[in-house]
Amino acid sequence: MTASAEYARRILVVEDDPHLTAGVVENLRAEGYEVDSVADGRRALEWLDGTPCGLVLLDVMLPEVDGFTVCRTLRERGDNTPVLFLTARGDPADRVRGLEAGGDDYLAKPFHLRELLLRVKAILRRWDWYQSASAAEGGTLRFGGNEVDFRAFRARSWNGVAQELTEKEAMILKVLAERPGEIVSREDLLERVWGYDVFPSTRTVDNFILRLRKRFERDPANPRHFLTVWGVGYRFMSEGEC
Amino acid sequence: MKAPRLFQLTALALVLVSAVEVGWWLLDQHRFAVDKVREMHEVYAQQVGAAQALLDAGIPGERVHALMPGIMVTGQQAALSPDVDRGLIAEERRHIAQYAWEGSFFIIALAVCIAVIARALRAEARVIQEQESFLALVSHQFKTPLASLQLSLETMAMRPLSPEHSSALIERMLSDLGRMEGMVTQILESMRLDRGRIDLKSEPVDLGDAVARVIASFEERAAKDRIRVGAEIGHGLEVMADPLALDVILRNVLENALAAVAPIGGGSVSFTGRRIAGEIELTVRDSGVGFRPGDGTRLFQKFSRLHPGGGGSHFGTGLGLYIVRRLMQLAGGRVSAQSAGVGQGAAFVLTWPAGAAHEAPSSDPTVRSEPPVTGPAARREHS
Numbered sequence: 001m002t003a004s005a006e007y008a009r010r011i012l013v014v015e016d017d018p019h020l021t022a023g024v025v026e027n028l029r030a031e032g033y034e035v036d037s038v039a040d041g042r043r044a045l046e047w048l049d050g051t052p053c054g055l056v057l058l059d060v061m062l063p064e065v066d067g068f069t070v071c072r073t074l075r076e077r078g079d080n081t082p083v084l085f086l087t088a089r090g091d092p093a094d095r096v097r098g099l100e101a102g103g104d105d106y107l108a109k110p111f112h113l114r115e116l117l118l119r120v121k122a123i124l125r126r127w128d129w130y131q132s133a134s135a136a137e138g139g140t141l142r143f144g145g146n147e148v149d150f151r152a153f154r155a156r157s158w159n160g161v162a163q164e165l166t167e168k169e170a171m172i173l174k175v176l177a178e179r180p181g182e183i184v185s186r187e188d189l190l191e192r193v194w195g196y197d198v199f200p201s202t203r204t205v206d207n208f209i210l211r212l213r214k215r216f217e218r219d220p221a222n223p224r225h226f227l228t229v230w231g232v233g234y235r236f237m238s239e240g241e242c
Numbered sequence: 243m244k245a246p247r248l249f250q251l252t253a254l255a256l257v258l259v260s261a262v263e264v265g266w267w268l269l270d271q272h273r274f275a276v277d278k279v280r281e282m283h284e285v286y287a288q289q290v291g292a293a294q295a296l297l298d299a300g301i302p303g304e305r306v307h308a309l310m311p312g313i314m315v316t317g318q319q320a321a322l323s324p325d326v327d328r329g330l331i332a333e334e335r336r337h338i339a340q341y342a343w344e345g346s347f348f349i350i351a352l353a354v355c356i357a358v359i360a361r362a363l364r365a366e367a368r369v370i371q372e373q374e375s376f377l378a379l380v381s382h383q384f385k386t387p388l389a390s391l392q393l394s395l396e397t398m399a400m401r402p403l404s405p406e407h408s409s410a411l412i413e414r415m416l417s418d419l420g421r422m423e424g425m426v427t428q429i430l431e432s433m434r435l436d437r438g439r440i441d442l443k444s445e446p447v448d449l450g451d452a453v454a455r456v457i458a459s460f461e462e463r464a465a466k467d468r469i470r471v472g473a474e475i476g477h478g479l480e481v482m483a484d485p486l487a488l489d490v491i492l493r494n495v496l497e498n499a500l501a502a503v504a505p506i507g508g509g510s511v512s513f514t515g516r517r518i519a520g521e522i523e524l525t526v527r528d529s530g531v532g533f534r535p536g537d538g539t540r541l542f543q544k545f546s547r548l549h550p551g552g553g554g555s556h557f558g559t560g561l562g563l564y565i566v567r568r569l570m571q572l573a574g575g576r577v578s579a580q581s582a583g584v585g586q587g588a589a590f591v592l593t594w595p596a597g598a599a600h601e602a603p604s605s606d607p608t609v610r611s612e613p614p615v616t617g618p619a620a621r622r623e624h625s
Contacts, residue, residue, distance in 0.1 A: 017386045019414050023393035030401060061382075088385035110389035113396035 008128060010053040011120070013037040014044040014070065015086065016063055020109075024057065024086075024116070031117060041065025045073055053081060054124055060087035060098065068101040075102035080153055080167040082123045086111070102166070105195055122195050129192075130171055133178070141177050143238040144225055146216045150174060155215065163215050168193060172208050176226070176236035185233035209234055247366065254359045261352040268345035275337035279330050286322050286330075289313055293320035383425055383560070387418040394418070428561040431490075432544065435568040442484035442572050449522060449594075450475040452485070453513050456492040460500065468508030469500055475515035481522045481594035483573045491569050494562040495526050495590055502530025502588060509587075517596060526590045532581040533588060541579050542567040570594075 015021045040063035060067035085098040090108025134150035141148040145158030155163040171193045186205045213220040293313040303315035312326040503509040509529035570577045581588040
């Protein structure tokens with residue numbers, strides 16, 4: 001699923017506490033977003049099955065189906081709508097679990113209103129950048145026999161194997177492909193793809209690069225396209241480096 | 243590691259080492275007894291040889307026997323006396339039996355010690371784990387109303403609001419504070435129940451009057467949520483209970499029922515009382531969101547908050563029905579919950595021993611050292 005201008009500012013709030021839901025919905029509407037809300041995970045999945053939107057604010061401890069499962073189900077059915085977890089479970093293990101389930105950001109309750117609005121804006125801005133950049137450049141990247149369709153989150157690797165890209169993999173690839181031959185720092189990748197403080201370390205970027213190498217490099221141990229610049233970051237070479 | 247736990251683990255290790263030592267001692271003593279008897283047999287065998295040599299040398303048999311009383315002389319043949327042989331075998335068996343009895347006693351005593359210490363360690367670990375999960379659950383329960391409160395306050399600080407919107411936010415904040423106050427009350431109540439710090443009276447209480455009082459106190463809220471609350475309880479139906487605890491029970495059950503009906507836009511709650519074979523049964527039936535039939539028991543567990551498909555308000559602490567169950571147990575009664583399924587309503591059945599009007603009181607009223615905490619009643623755990 002891809003977002004377009006008409007629903008890029010539509011947000012679904014999935015929260016079972018009526019007061020908190022009312023407060024979040026009122027404030028998002030005051031910021032000009034189109035907002036809907038549901039109170040349990042099953043209804044959220046039903047709603048998202050038929051209605052595209054730009055962002056899901058998702059509680060974790062939900063009736064029927066918990067938030068992690070909702071997010072995982074969305075990703076499994078190829079829905080890359082950004083998800084911001086909004087939950088009372090704010091310890092690092094839960095944050096990692098949420099992000100592993102395919103979440104984009106994580107905000108622990110109680111939270112500051114301004115921070116919530118900033119994070120919503122940041123996620124939508126990143127998503128908007130990804131969508132518009134993909135559309136403007138034809139949405140396809142070809143390098144070393146690989147072909148990546150950014151809009152469909154699909155790719156075909158050099159050996160003909162079809163690949164389903166996660167939202168983060170596609171965004172990292174997009175950031176690197178925008179600056180071929182240039183060094184992109186890990187911090188820059190974190191900022192562009194995740195935001196400022198979601199992950200505890202830049203090791204996460206390294207793990208995603210490893211995944212991209214496994215998908216697109218003929219010899220992942222000796223990469224020719226996703227090159228490490230020690231102590232700094234990565235350099236993408238579309239033609240490959242000998 | 244805390245000092246008492248270190249001490250317990252050290253004691254456990256010492257007892258285990260002692261048990262091994264006792265086992266080794268037993269084995270050693272058994273071997274010693276067997277060796278000793280074998281050595282005696284060898285000594286006697288040498289004596290038999292010596293006696294035979296004396297006989298062969300022409301020494302009379304009587305003289306040889308006098309020199310070696312353990313040797314029996316038959317004609318010119320020397321042999322070990324059967325009495326001596328039996329004595330040696332009996333001595334060996336006596337020693338082994340003695341070690342077996344003593345050793346078994348020590349082994350059993352040490353095994354009991356090990357079991358007691360291990361059980362204490364397990365119990366302590368369980369208590370620590372329960373405390374940790376209780377704290378985690380409690381803090382989690384508070385975060386949602388806190389978040390709502392913070393959001394309302396920051397909204398007021400950040401945005402120009404109409405008087406109507408401000409009033410609505412203030413009402414929401416007061417409600418959030420009420421939720422937190424209710425949680426504190428219920429947490430304290432459940433902790434006191436867990437620690438057994440509540441002694442309840444057991445005296446006849448008119449059930450119809452108690453139900454009527456509780457219904458009256460919820461009249462406004464029920465009307466606001468378009469819920470009809472009715473009671474059909476025979477005159478003079480008395481239960482053996484503590485009046486204050488009965489009030490807490492009825493409030494929790496009614497609040498739970500109201501919270502189940504409100505999300506579906508209104509309905510009914512009914513109280514029906516009757517006497518069955520020396521007991522009084524009160525059924526509280528609601529037309530609310532219900533729950534899955536298999537979840538009837540889970541409802542009464544601490545921090546259990548089932549979520550059927552009804553959605554709606556989830557302001558419960560997960561303690562209300564737990565408190566009901568504990569208070570009913572202390573009153574010698576019981577409580578159960580049934581539902582045909584999500585969206586099918588629910589029935590809570592409470593049963594007490596019958597009061598004086600039906601049967602003589604079973605015991606003298608006890609003096610309550612600490613009255614149960616009363617306060618905002620529980621919300622519906624299955625909503």
